[in-house]
Amino acid sequence: MFNLVLKDILLQKKTLMILLPILFFYLFTGASTSYVAIIFCIAIIMNAFALDEKSSINLLLNSLPYTRKEIVSSKYIGAIVFIILVLLTIFIGNWIIHGEIIQWKQLLFTISIVAIFVSLSFPFSYLLKSQYLMIAMGVSFVIYMIIANKFIPDINDRIREAVQTVLSFSNSQQYLLLFLPVVILYSFSWMLSIRIYSKKVF
Amino acid sequence: MQIIISNHSKEPIYEQIYAQIKKHILTNELQAGQFLPSMRQLAKDLDVSVITTKRAYEELEKNGFIFSVVGKGSFVSEQNNELIRERKMKVIEEQLVAAIQNSKEIGIELTELKELLTMLYKEEI
Amino acid sequence: MENVIELQHVNKAFNGFQMKDLSISVKKGFVTGFIGGNGVGKSTTIKMIMNLLQPDSGTISLFGMDYKKHEKEIKQRIGFVFDDNIFYENITLAEMKQMIKPAYKNWDDAIFKQYVDMFELPLKKNIKTFSKGMMMKASLTMALSHHAELIIMDEPTSGLDPIFRRELLDILHDLMQNGERTIFFSTHITTDLDRIADYITFIHNGQHIFTKEYYKIEEEYAIVKGETNLLDRDTEKEFIAIRKSNHGFEALTTNKKRTEDIFGETVIIEKPTLEDIMLYTKKGRENDVQSRS
Numbered sequence: 001m002f003n004l005v006l007k008d009i010l011l012q013k014k015t016l017m018i019l020l021p022i023l024f025f026y027l028f029t030g031a032s033t034s035y036v037a038i039i040f041c042i043a044i045i046m047n048a049f050a051l052d053e054k055s056s057i058n059l060l061l062n063s064l065p066y067t068r069k070e071i072v073s074s075k076y077i078g079a080i081v082f083i084i085l086v087l088l089t090i091f092i093g094n095w096i097i098h099g100e101i102i103q104w105k106q107l108l109f110t111i112s113i114v115a116i117f118v119s120l121s122f123p124f125s126y127l128l129k130s131q132y133l134m135i136a137m138g139v140s141f142v143i144y145m146i147i148a149n150k151f152i153p154d155i156n157d158r159i160r161e162a163v164q165t166v167l168s169f170s171n172s173q174q175y176l177l178l179f180l181p182v183v184i185l186y187s188f189s190w191m192l193s194i195r196i197y198s199k200k201v202f
Numbered sequence: 203m204q205i206i207i208s209n210h211s212k213e214p215i216y217e218q219i220y221a222q223i224k225k226h227i228l229t230n231e232l233q234a235g236q237f238l239p240s241m242r243q244l245a246k247d248l249d250v251s252v253i254t255t256k257r258a259y260e261e262l263e264k265n266g267f268i269f270s271v272v273g274k275g276s277f278v279s280e281q282n283n284e285l286i287r288e289r290k291m292k293v294i295e296e297q298l299v300a301a302i303q304n305s306k307e308i309g310i311e312l313t314e315l316k317e318l319l320t321m322l323y324k325e326e327i
Numbered sequence: 328m329e330n331v332i333e334l335q336h337v338n339k340a341f342n343g344f345q346m347k348d349l350s351i352s353v354k355k356g357f358v359t360g361f362i363g364g365n366g367v368g369k370s371t372t373i374k375m376i377m378n379l380l381q382p383d384s385g386t387i388s389l390f391g392m393d394y395k396k397h398e399k400e401i402k403q404r405i406g407f408v409f410d411d412n413i414f415y416e417n418i419t420l421a422e423m424k425q426m427i428k429p430a431y432k433n434w435d436d437a438i439f440k441q442y443v444d445m446f447e448l449p450l451k452k453n454i455k456t457f458s459k460g461m462m463m464k465a466s467l468t469m470a471l472s473h474h475a476e477l478i479i480m481d482e483p484t485s486g487l488d489p490i491f492r493r494e495l496l497d498i499l500h501d502l503m504q505n506g507e508r509t510i511f512f513s514t515h516i517t518t519d520l521d522r523i524a525d526y527i528t529f530i531h532n533g534q535h536i537f538t539k540e541y542y543k544i545e546e547e548y549a550i551v552k553g554e555t556n557l558l559d560r561d562t563e564k565e566f567i568a569i570r571k572s573n574h575g576f577e578a579l580t581t582n583k584k585r586t587e588d589i590f591g592e593t594v595i596i597e598k599p600t601l602e603d604i605m606l607y608t609k610k611g612r613e614n615d616v617q618s619r620s
Contacts, residue, residue, distance in 0.1 A: 251525045
């Protein structure tokens with residue numbers, strides 16, 4: 001199964017080569033590290049996912065001595081590996097360029113956001129296709145806008161406030177407690193994806 | 203050992219192989235105890251399927267022309283050779299007698315019959 | 328004789344058509360050619376054998392094991408070649424090998440190199456640039472580089488030039504030398520089978536028509552040609568299907584000996600090709616359906 005993760009990294013090698021320097025460049029401009037990290041993680045993870053979506057590639061992977069469980073699991077493990085890779089780069093980059101060490105709370109926040117995104121988008125993409133993900137996101141954005149306009153006009157402020165509250169948690173235990181639901185969501189999504197993928201036909 | 207196969211013959215390929223190996227054995231071109239190529243090797247050489255050569259070998263074995271030793275391959279049998287020749291000779295004799303009788307019935311001379319035989323013999327390969 | 332692939336009473340409804348009570352066995356150490364027209368279930372059957380699809384009912388076992396418990400062990404022992412390109416396109420063959428190699432315990436770089444050299448495959452070029460023939464050679468190279476005991480191929484010869492098709496058959500002959508290997512492949516170029524297939528498995532409309540030794544087909548089946556006035560209600564029963572024209576008839580029999588006895592010298596009896604058998608079987612089934620409705 002780790003061969004499959006390794007395969008994803010090999011496949012992303014060229015993309016990583018291009019993306020990581022860009023990442024460094026962003027760090028120079030002093031953009032929000034969390035924001036940049038989230039975008040890069042999602043871009044790389046979804047790129048790896050999309051490459052394996054073609055039915056011919058599914059034919060290959062399923063004909064090799066791997067089980068479907070392993071094929072799905074490799075994607076979830078791979079996502080974690082990519083997150084670590086990006087965060088490590090940002091961490092080191094930030095340290096070299098700005099001479100500051102990113103707070104572990106900020107890292108945890110980034111991981112949580114990416115993990116939530118992966119948890120939602122992987123089962124969705126296994127069920128349909130990742131290309132519909134953009135449409136789904138567009139639709140949810142419209143719904144979000146409607147809600148924001150019609151029902152809860154200050155939703156943006158509320159979210160910002162919530163994020164601020166989360167970030168300002170001083171107690172580490174509180175932080176870890178918030179991280180727990182993310183872990184549960186991720187595991188649940190993992191199981192769900194295995195179920196969906198097991199029933200797929202190519 | 204030469205084996206020539208026709209894909210367009212009415213005769214099945216395994217029979218062609220069978221007949222030609224049998225001929226090689228009866229003409230002593232293949233001698234008793236001599237090693238035959240494995241059926242898989244022969245299939246490859248003749249560009250035919252394994253089951254075809256397998257069938258030919260099975261027929262040869264059934265009729266006592268060859269025998270196989272597990273793990274070693276197939277060999278030309280020895281004891282039967284003389285017997286087969288003798289048996290064949292007997293068949294030939296009988297057939298010739300019938301031909302002679304028929305000739306006499308319609309008054310064909312020996313020389314004429316000989317000529318006919320020579321001609322037919324040369325025509326057949 | 329040992330069976331490497333065994334399908335028993337397999338039913339599967341898929342893409343609007345049905346596999347009905349399919350029972351097929353593939354013998355160890357031999358080449359089995361898998362024939363049938365387009366859309367009769369060849370690819371579906373191969374996918375079920377590869378566990379890419381699961382049957383609705385019935386059992387499938389390979390090497391005497393079933394996929395539920397032994398999926399990885401089974402697939403370790405299979406080499407597969409598909410009709411389509413199933414590799415990533417934007418990488419080189421060397422990179423693709425790097426990804427496939429770790430999946431197999433018995434991967435053999437020496438064999439891989441041997442085939443790459445033999446097929447003159449470029450290791451450093453993007454797979455995207457490969458022609459259909461090169462693609463096929465690359466697939467075959469991957470399939471043969473891990474000492475697979477069973478080689479499964481879906482239409483391996485389609486899209487190949489006749490010269491390479493002959494070369495491919497030579498390679499298959501070589502593979503069969505030790506008697507431990509089994510090859511199962513589907514094709515619609517039936518002339519390829521003359522040279523290599525030991526058994527023929529024929530399916531039509533999701534049903535198994537027969538699995539026979541190739542030479543038995545030639546012994547049992549025959550094309551019969553004769554004058555139309557020889558046909559009547561009784562003699563027509565001898566045939567699977569009949570094609571009549573103003574100048575005579577042509578028909579397929581499954582019992583050459585009996586047909587010879589019945590018609591004697593009045594008809595011409597010829598060796599059928601596999602295409603004849605496929606064509607007449609299809610025609611016969613259609614007539615059955617018509618006469619029943």
